Amino acid sequence: MASIAKTFRLGGDLEITRLGYGAMRIVGKGVWGEPADREAMKAVLRRAVELGVNFIDTADSYGPTISEELIGQALAPYKPGVVIATKSGLARTGPDVWVPLGRPEYLIQQVELSLRRLKLQQIDLWQLHRIDPKVPVEESLGAVKKLQEQGKIRHVGLSEVSVEQIKQARKVIEIVSVQNLYNIADRKSEAVLEYCHNEGLAFIPWFPVAAGKLTQPGGKLDVFAQRHGITLSQLSIAWLLHRSPVILPIPGTSSVQHLEENMKAADVQLSDAEWREVEAIAGQR
Template sequence: MTTDVWRIGGELEVGRLGFGAMHLPTEPGPGRKNALAVARRAVELGVTLIDTAHMYGGGANEALHPYPDDLLIATKVGMARSAAGEWDHDARPEALRDQVEQALRRLRRDHIGFLQLHRIDPSVPLADQLGALRELREEGKIGHIGLSEVTVGELDEARRTTEIAGVQNRYNLLDREHEPVLAACASAGIAFLPWRPVAWGDSGAHAEVASVAAELGATATQVSLAWLLGHSPVILPIPGTADLAHLEENTAAARLRLPAAHRARLDRLAAPA
């Protein structure tokens, strides 16, 4: 797979088209066996960044070992099951530390290169949440710190406590609500990892996207991912799938270059927020 690279935190070099592991089944059985085959195939296709989280399967999604040493497994903490069994915020310093320790055991590593705060916990001061992660970094247990679903103001506030290497917000060709956050990341040299990068397939239902795809001999999904890669150099899409054919389709998007005229047509589809 050929694609541009980005250095997360100016240090961790990855291909800009990553893989989101959220959709991989975690229950034992054929589904899990296939999930691991998809993850292995992603690496074979050149993916060097896999994004997962404690929330995905209660940590079971992090159990991807073995993998190459140069593969960056980015995970997320800050969500936990409530007494009622529902997922909710929990970014108390002690909870974050416990989740990091659990992730290290599941990943079978003594260091997490890129750790993201899954959501800001409204019940805990942000400085306390990020202060705990900064302490873990100083202890050598994590490397670079990222955020997810934040505003420009929250990003600015976070950067007053610690360095931020990445932001993961919802963003795609047809949903550009977080364009201001992307612009802030680009200005600061912060990686922007859009989740739901292809609008869960909605792009294919849009006539203009379908038209561009047909003219280029590509799929709507590939056009959507190629648009993201060309929209800003800090964008690192992390499309996810549990299907091998869909994985092949996604990774092929790294080789698609949109002509200027086609890109202009796509740019007009959604006005920046």
């Protein structure tokens, strides 16, 4: 059984825990507005760091602004080694409404506001949340490159992109990560993962815990997980960690109990034969 690396060097210089925390769920319903209890959300963030997580992913559009505010209030000044990743490029007009907006002046403004809310001098990983079809990516990322040269951004990543879009972006600026939807039940981004694996880019799967028919209670994956004394969530996350050493899962939750459960996924150990069994079950969709 191959040992699974617990850390990844993001951009070649930031040693981070491969199992991070995604801060989308610490805001209101529809990723909009205030959470029911701000202090409880701060407690989740602090507990994540206590558990050894040093990679926290957010976006200016979560709330909007609220997730970043809570991170800054809960964690700044940051413990040495903690890496905060954020994103810009999606405007919000209401609950569950996401509008690509990649105009250079907008992205510059949003980076400045993110720095203020997160209480940072430099964003360790800034990601273009979506490529705006109305704006050439060269223009969007050209503005970001200037911010990087000014020291306001350390590393740059992309979100929800194809292999061709990554290649196009890399002609403008160095890209260190890609964040796409990916889990054991939804592998439409397989080609992007393979590209990242081969190029040594971090692959950050959002929605890392699988849902749908494959993961129904009492289903074959659920039965497998129960047989091994783990939850389906833990199995989903552990599978991602096993799938490729460049994968950095960022499961999100608004519950300390669920957070602690998710973090135990890093300790799941299955034999190669058992992982093949998981793959066989997943292939029966």
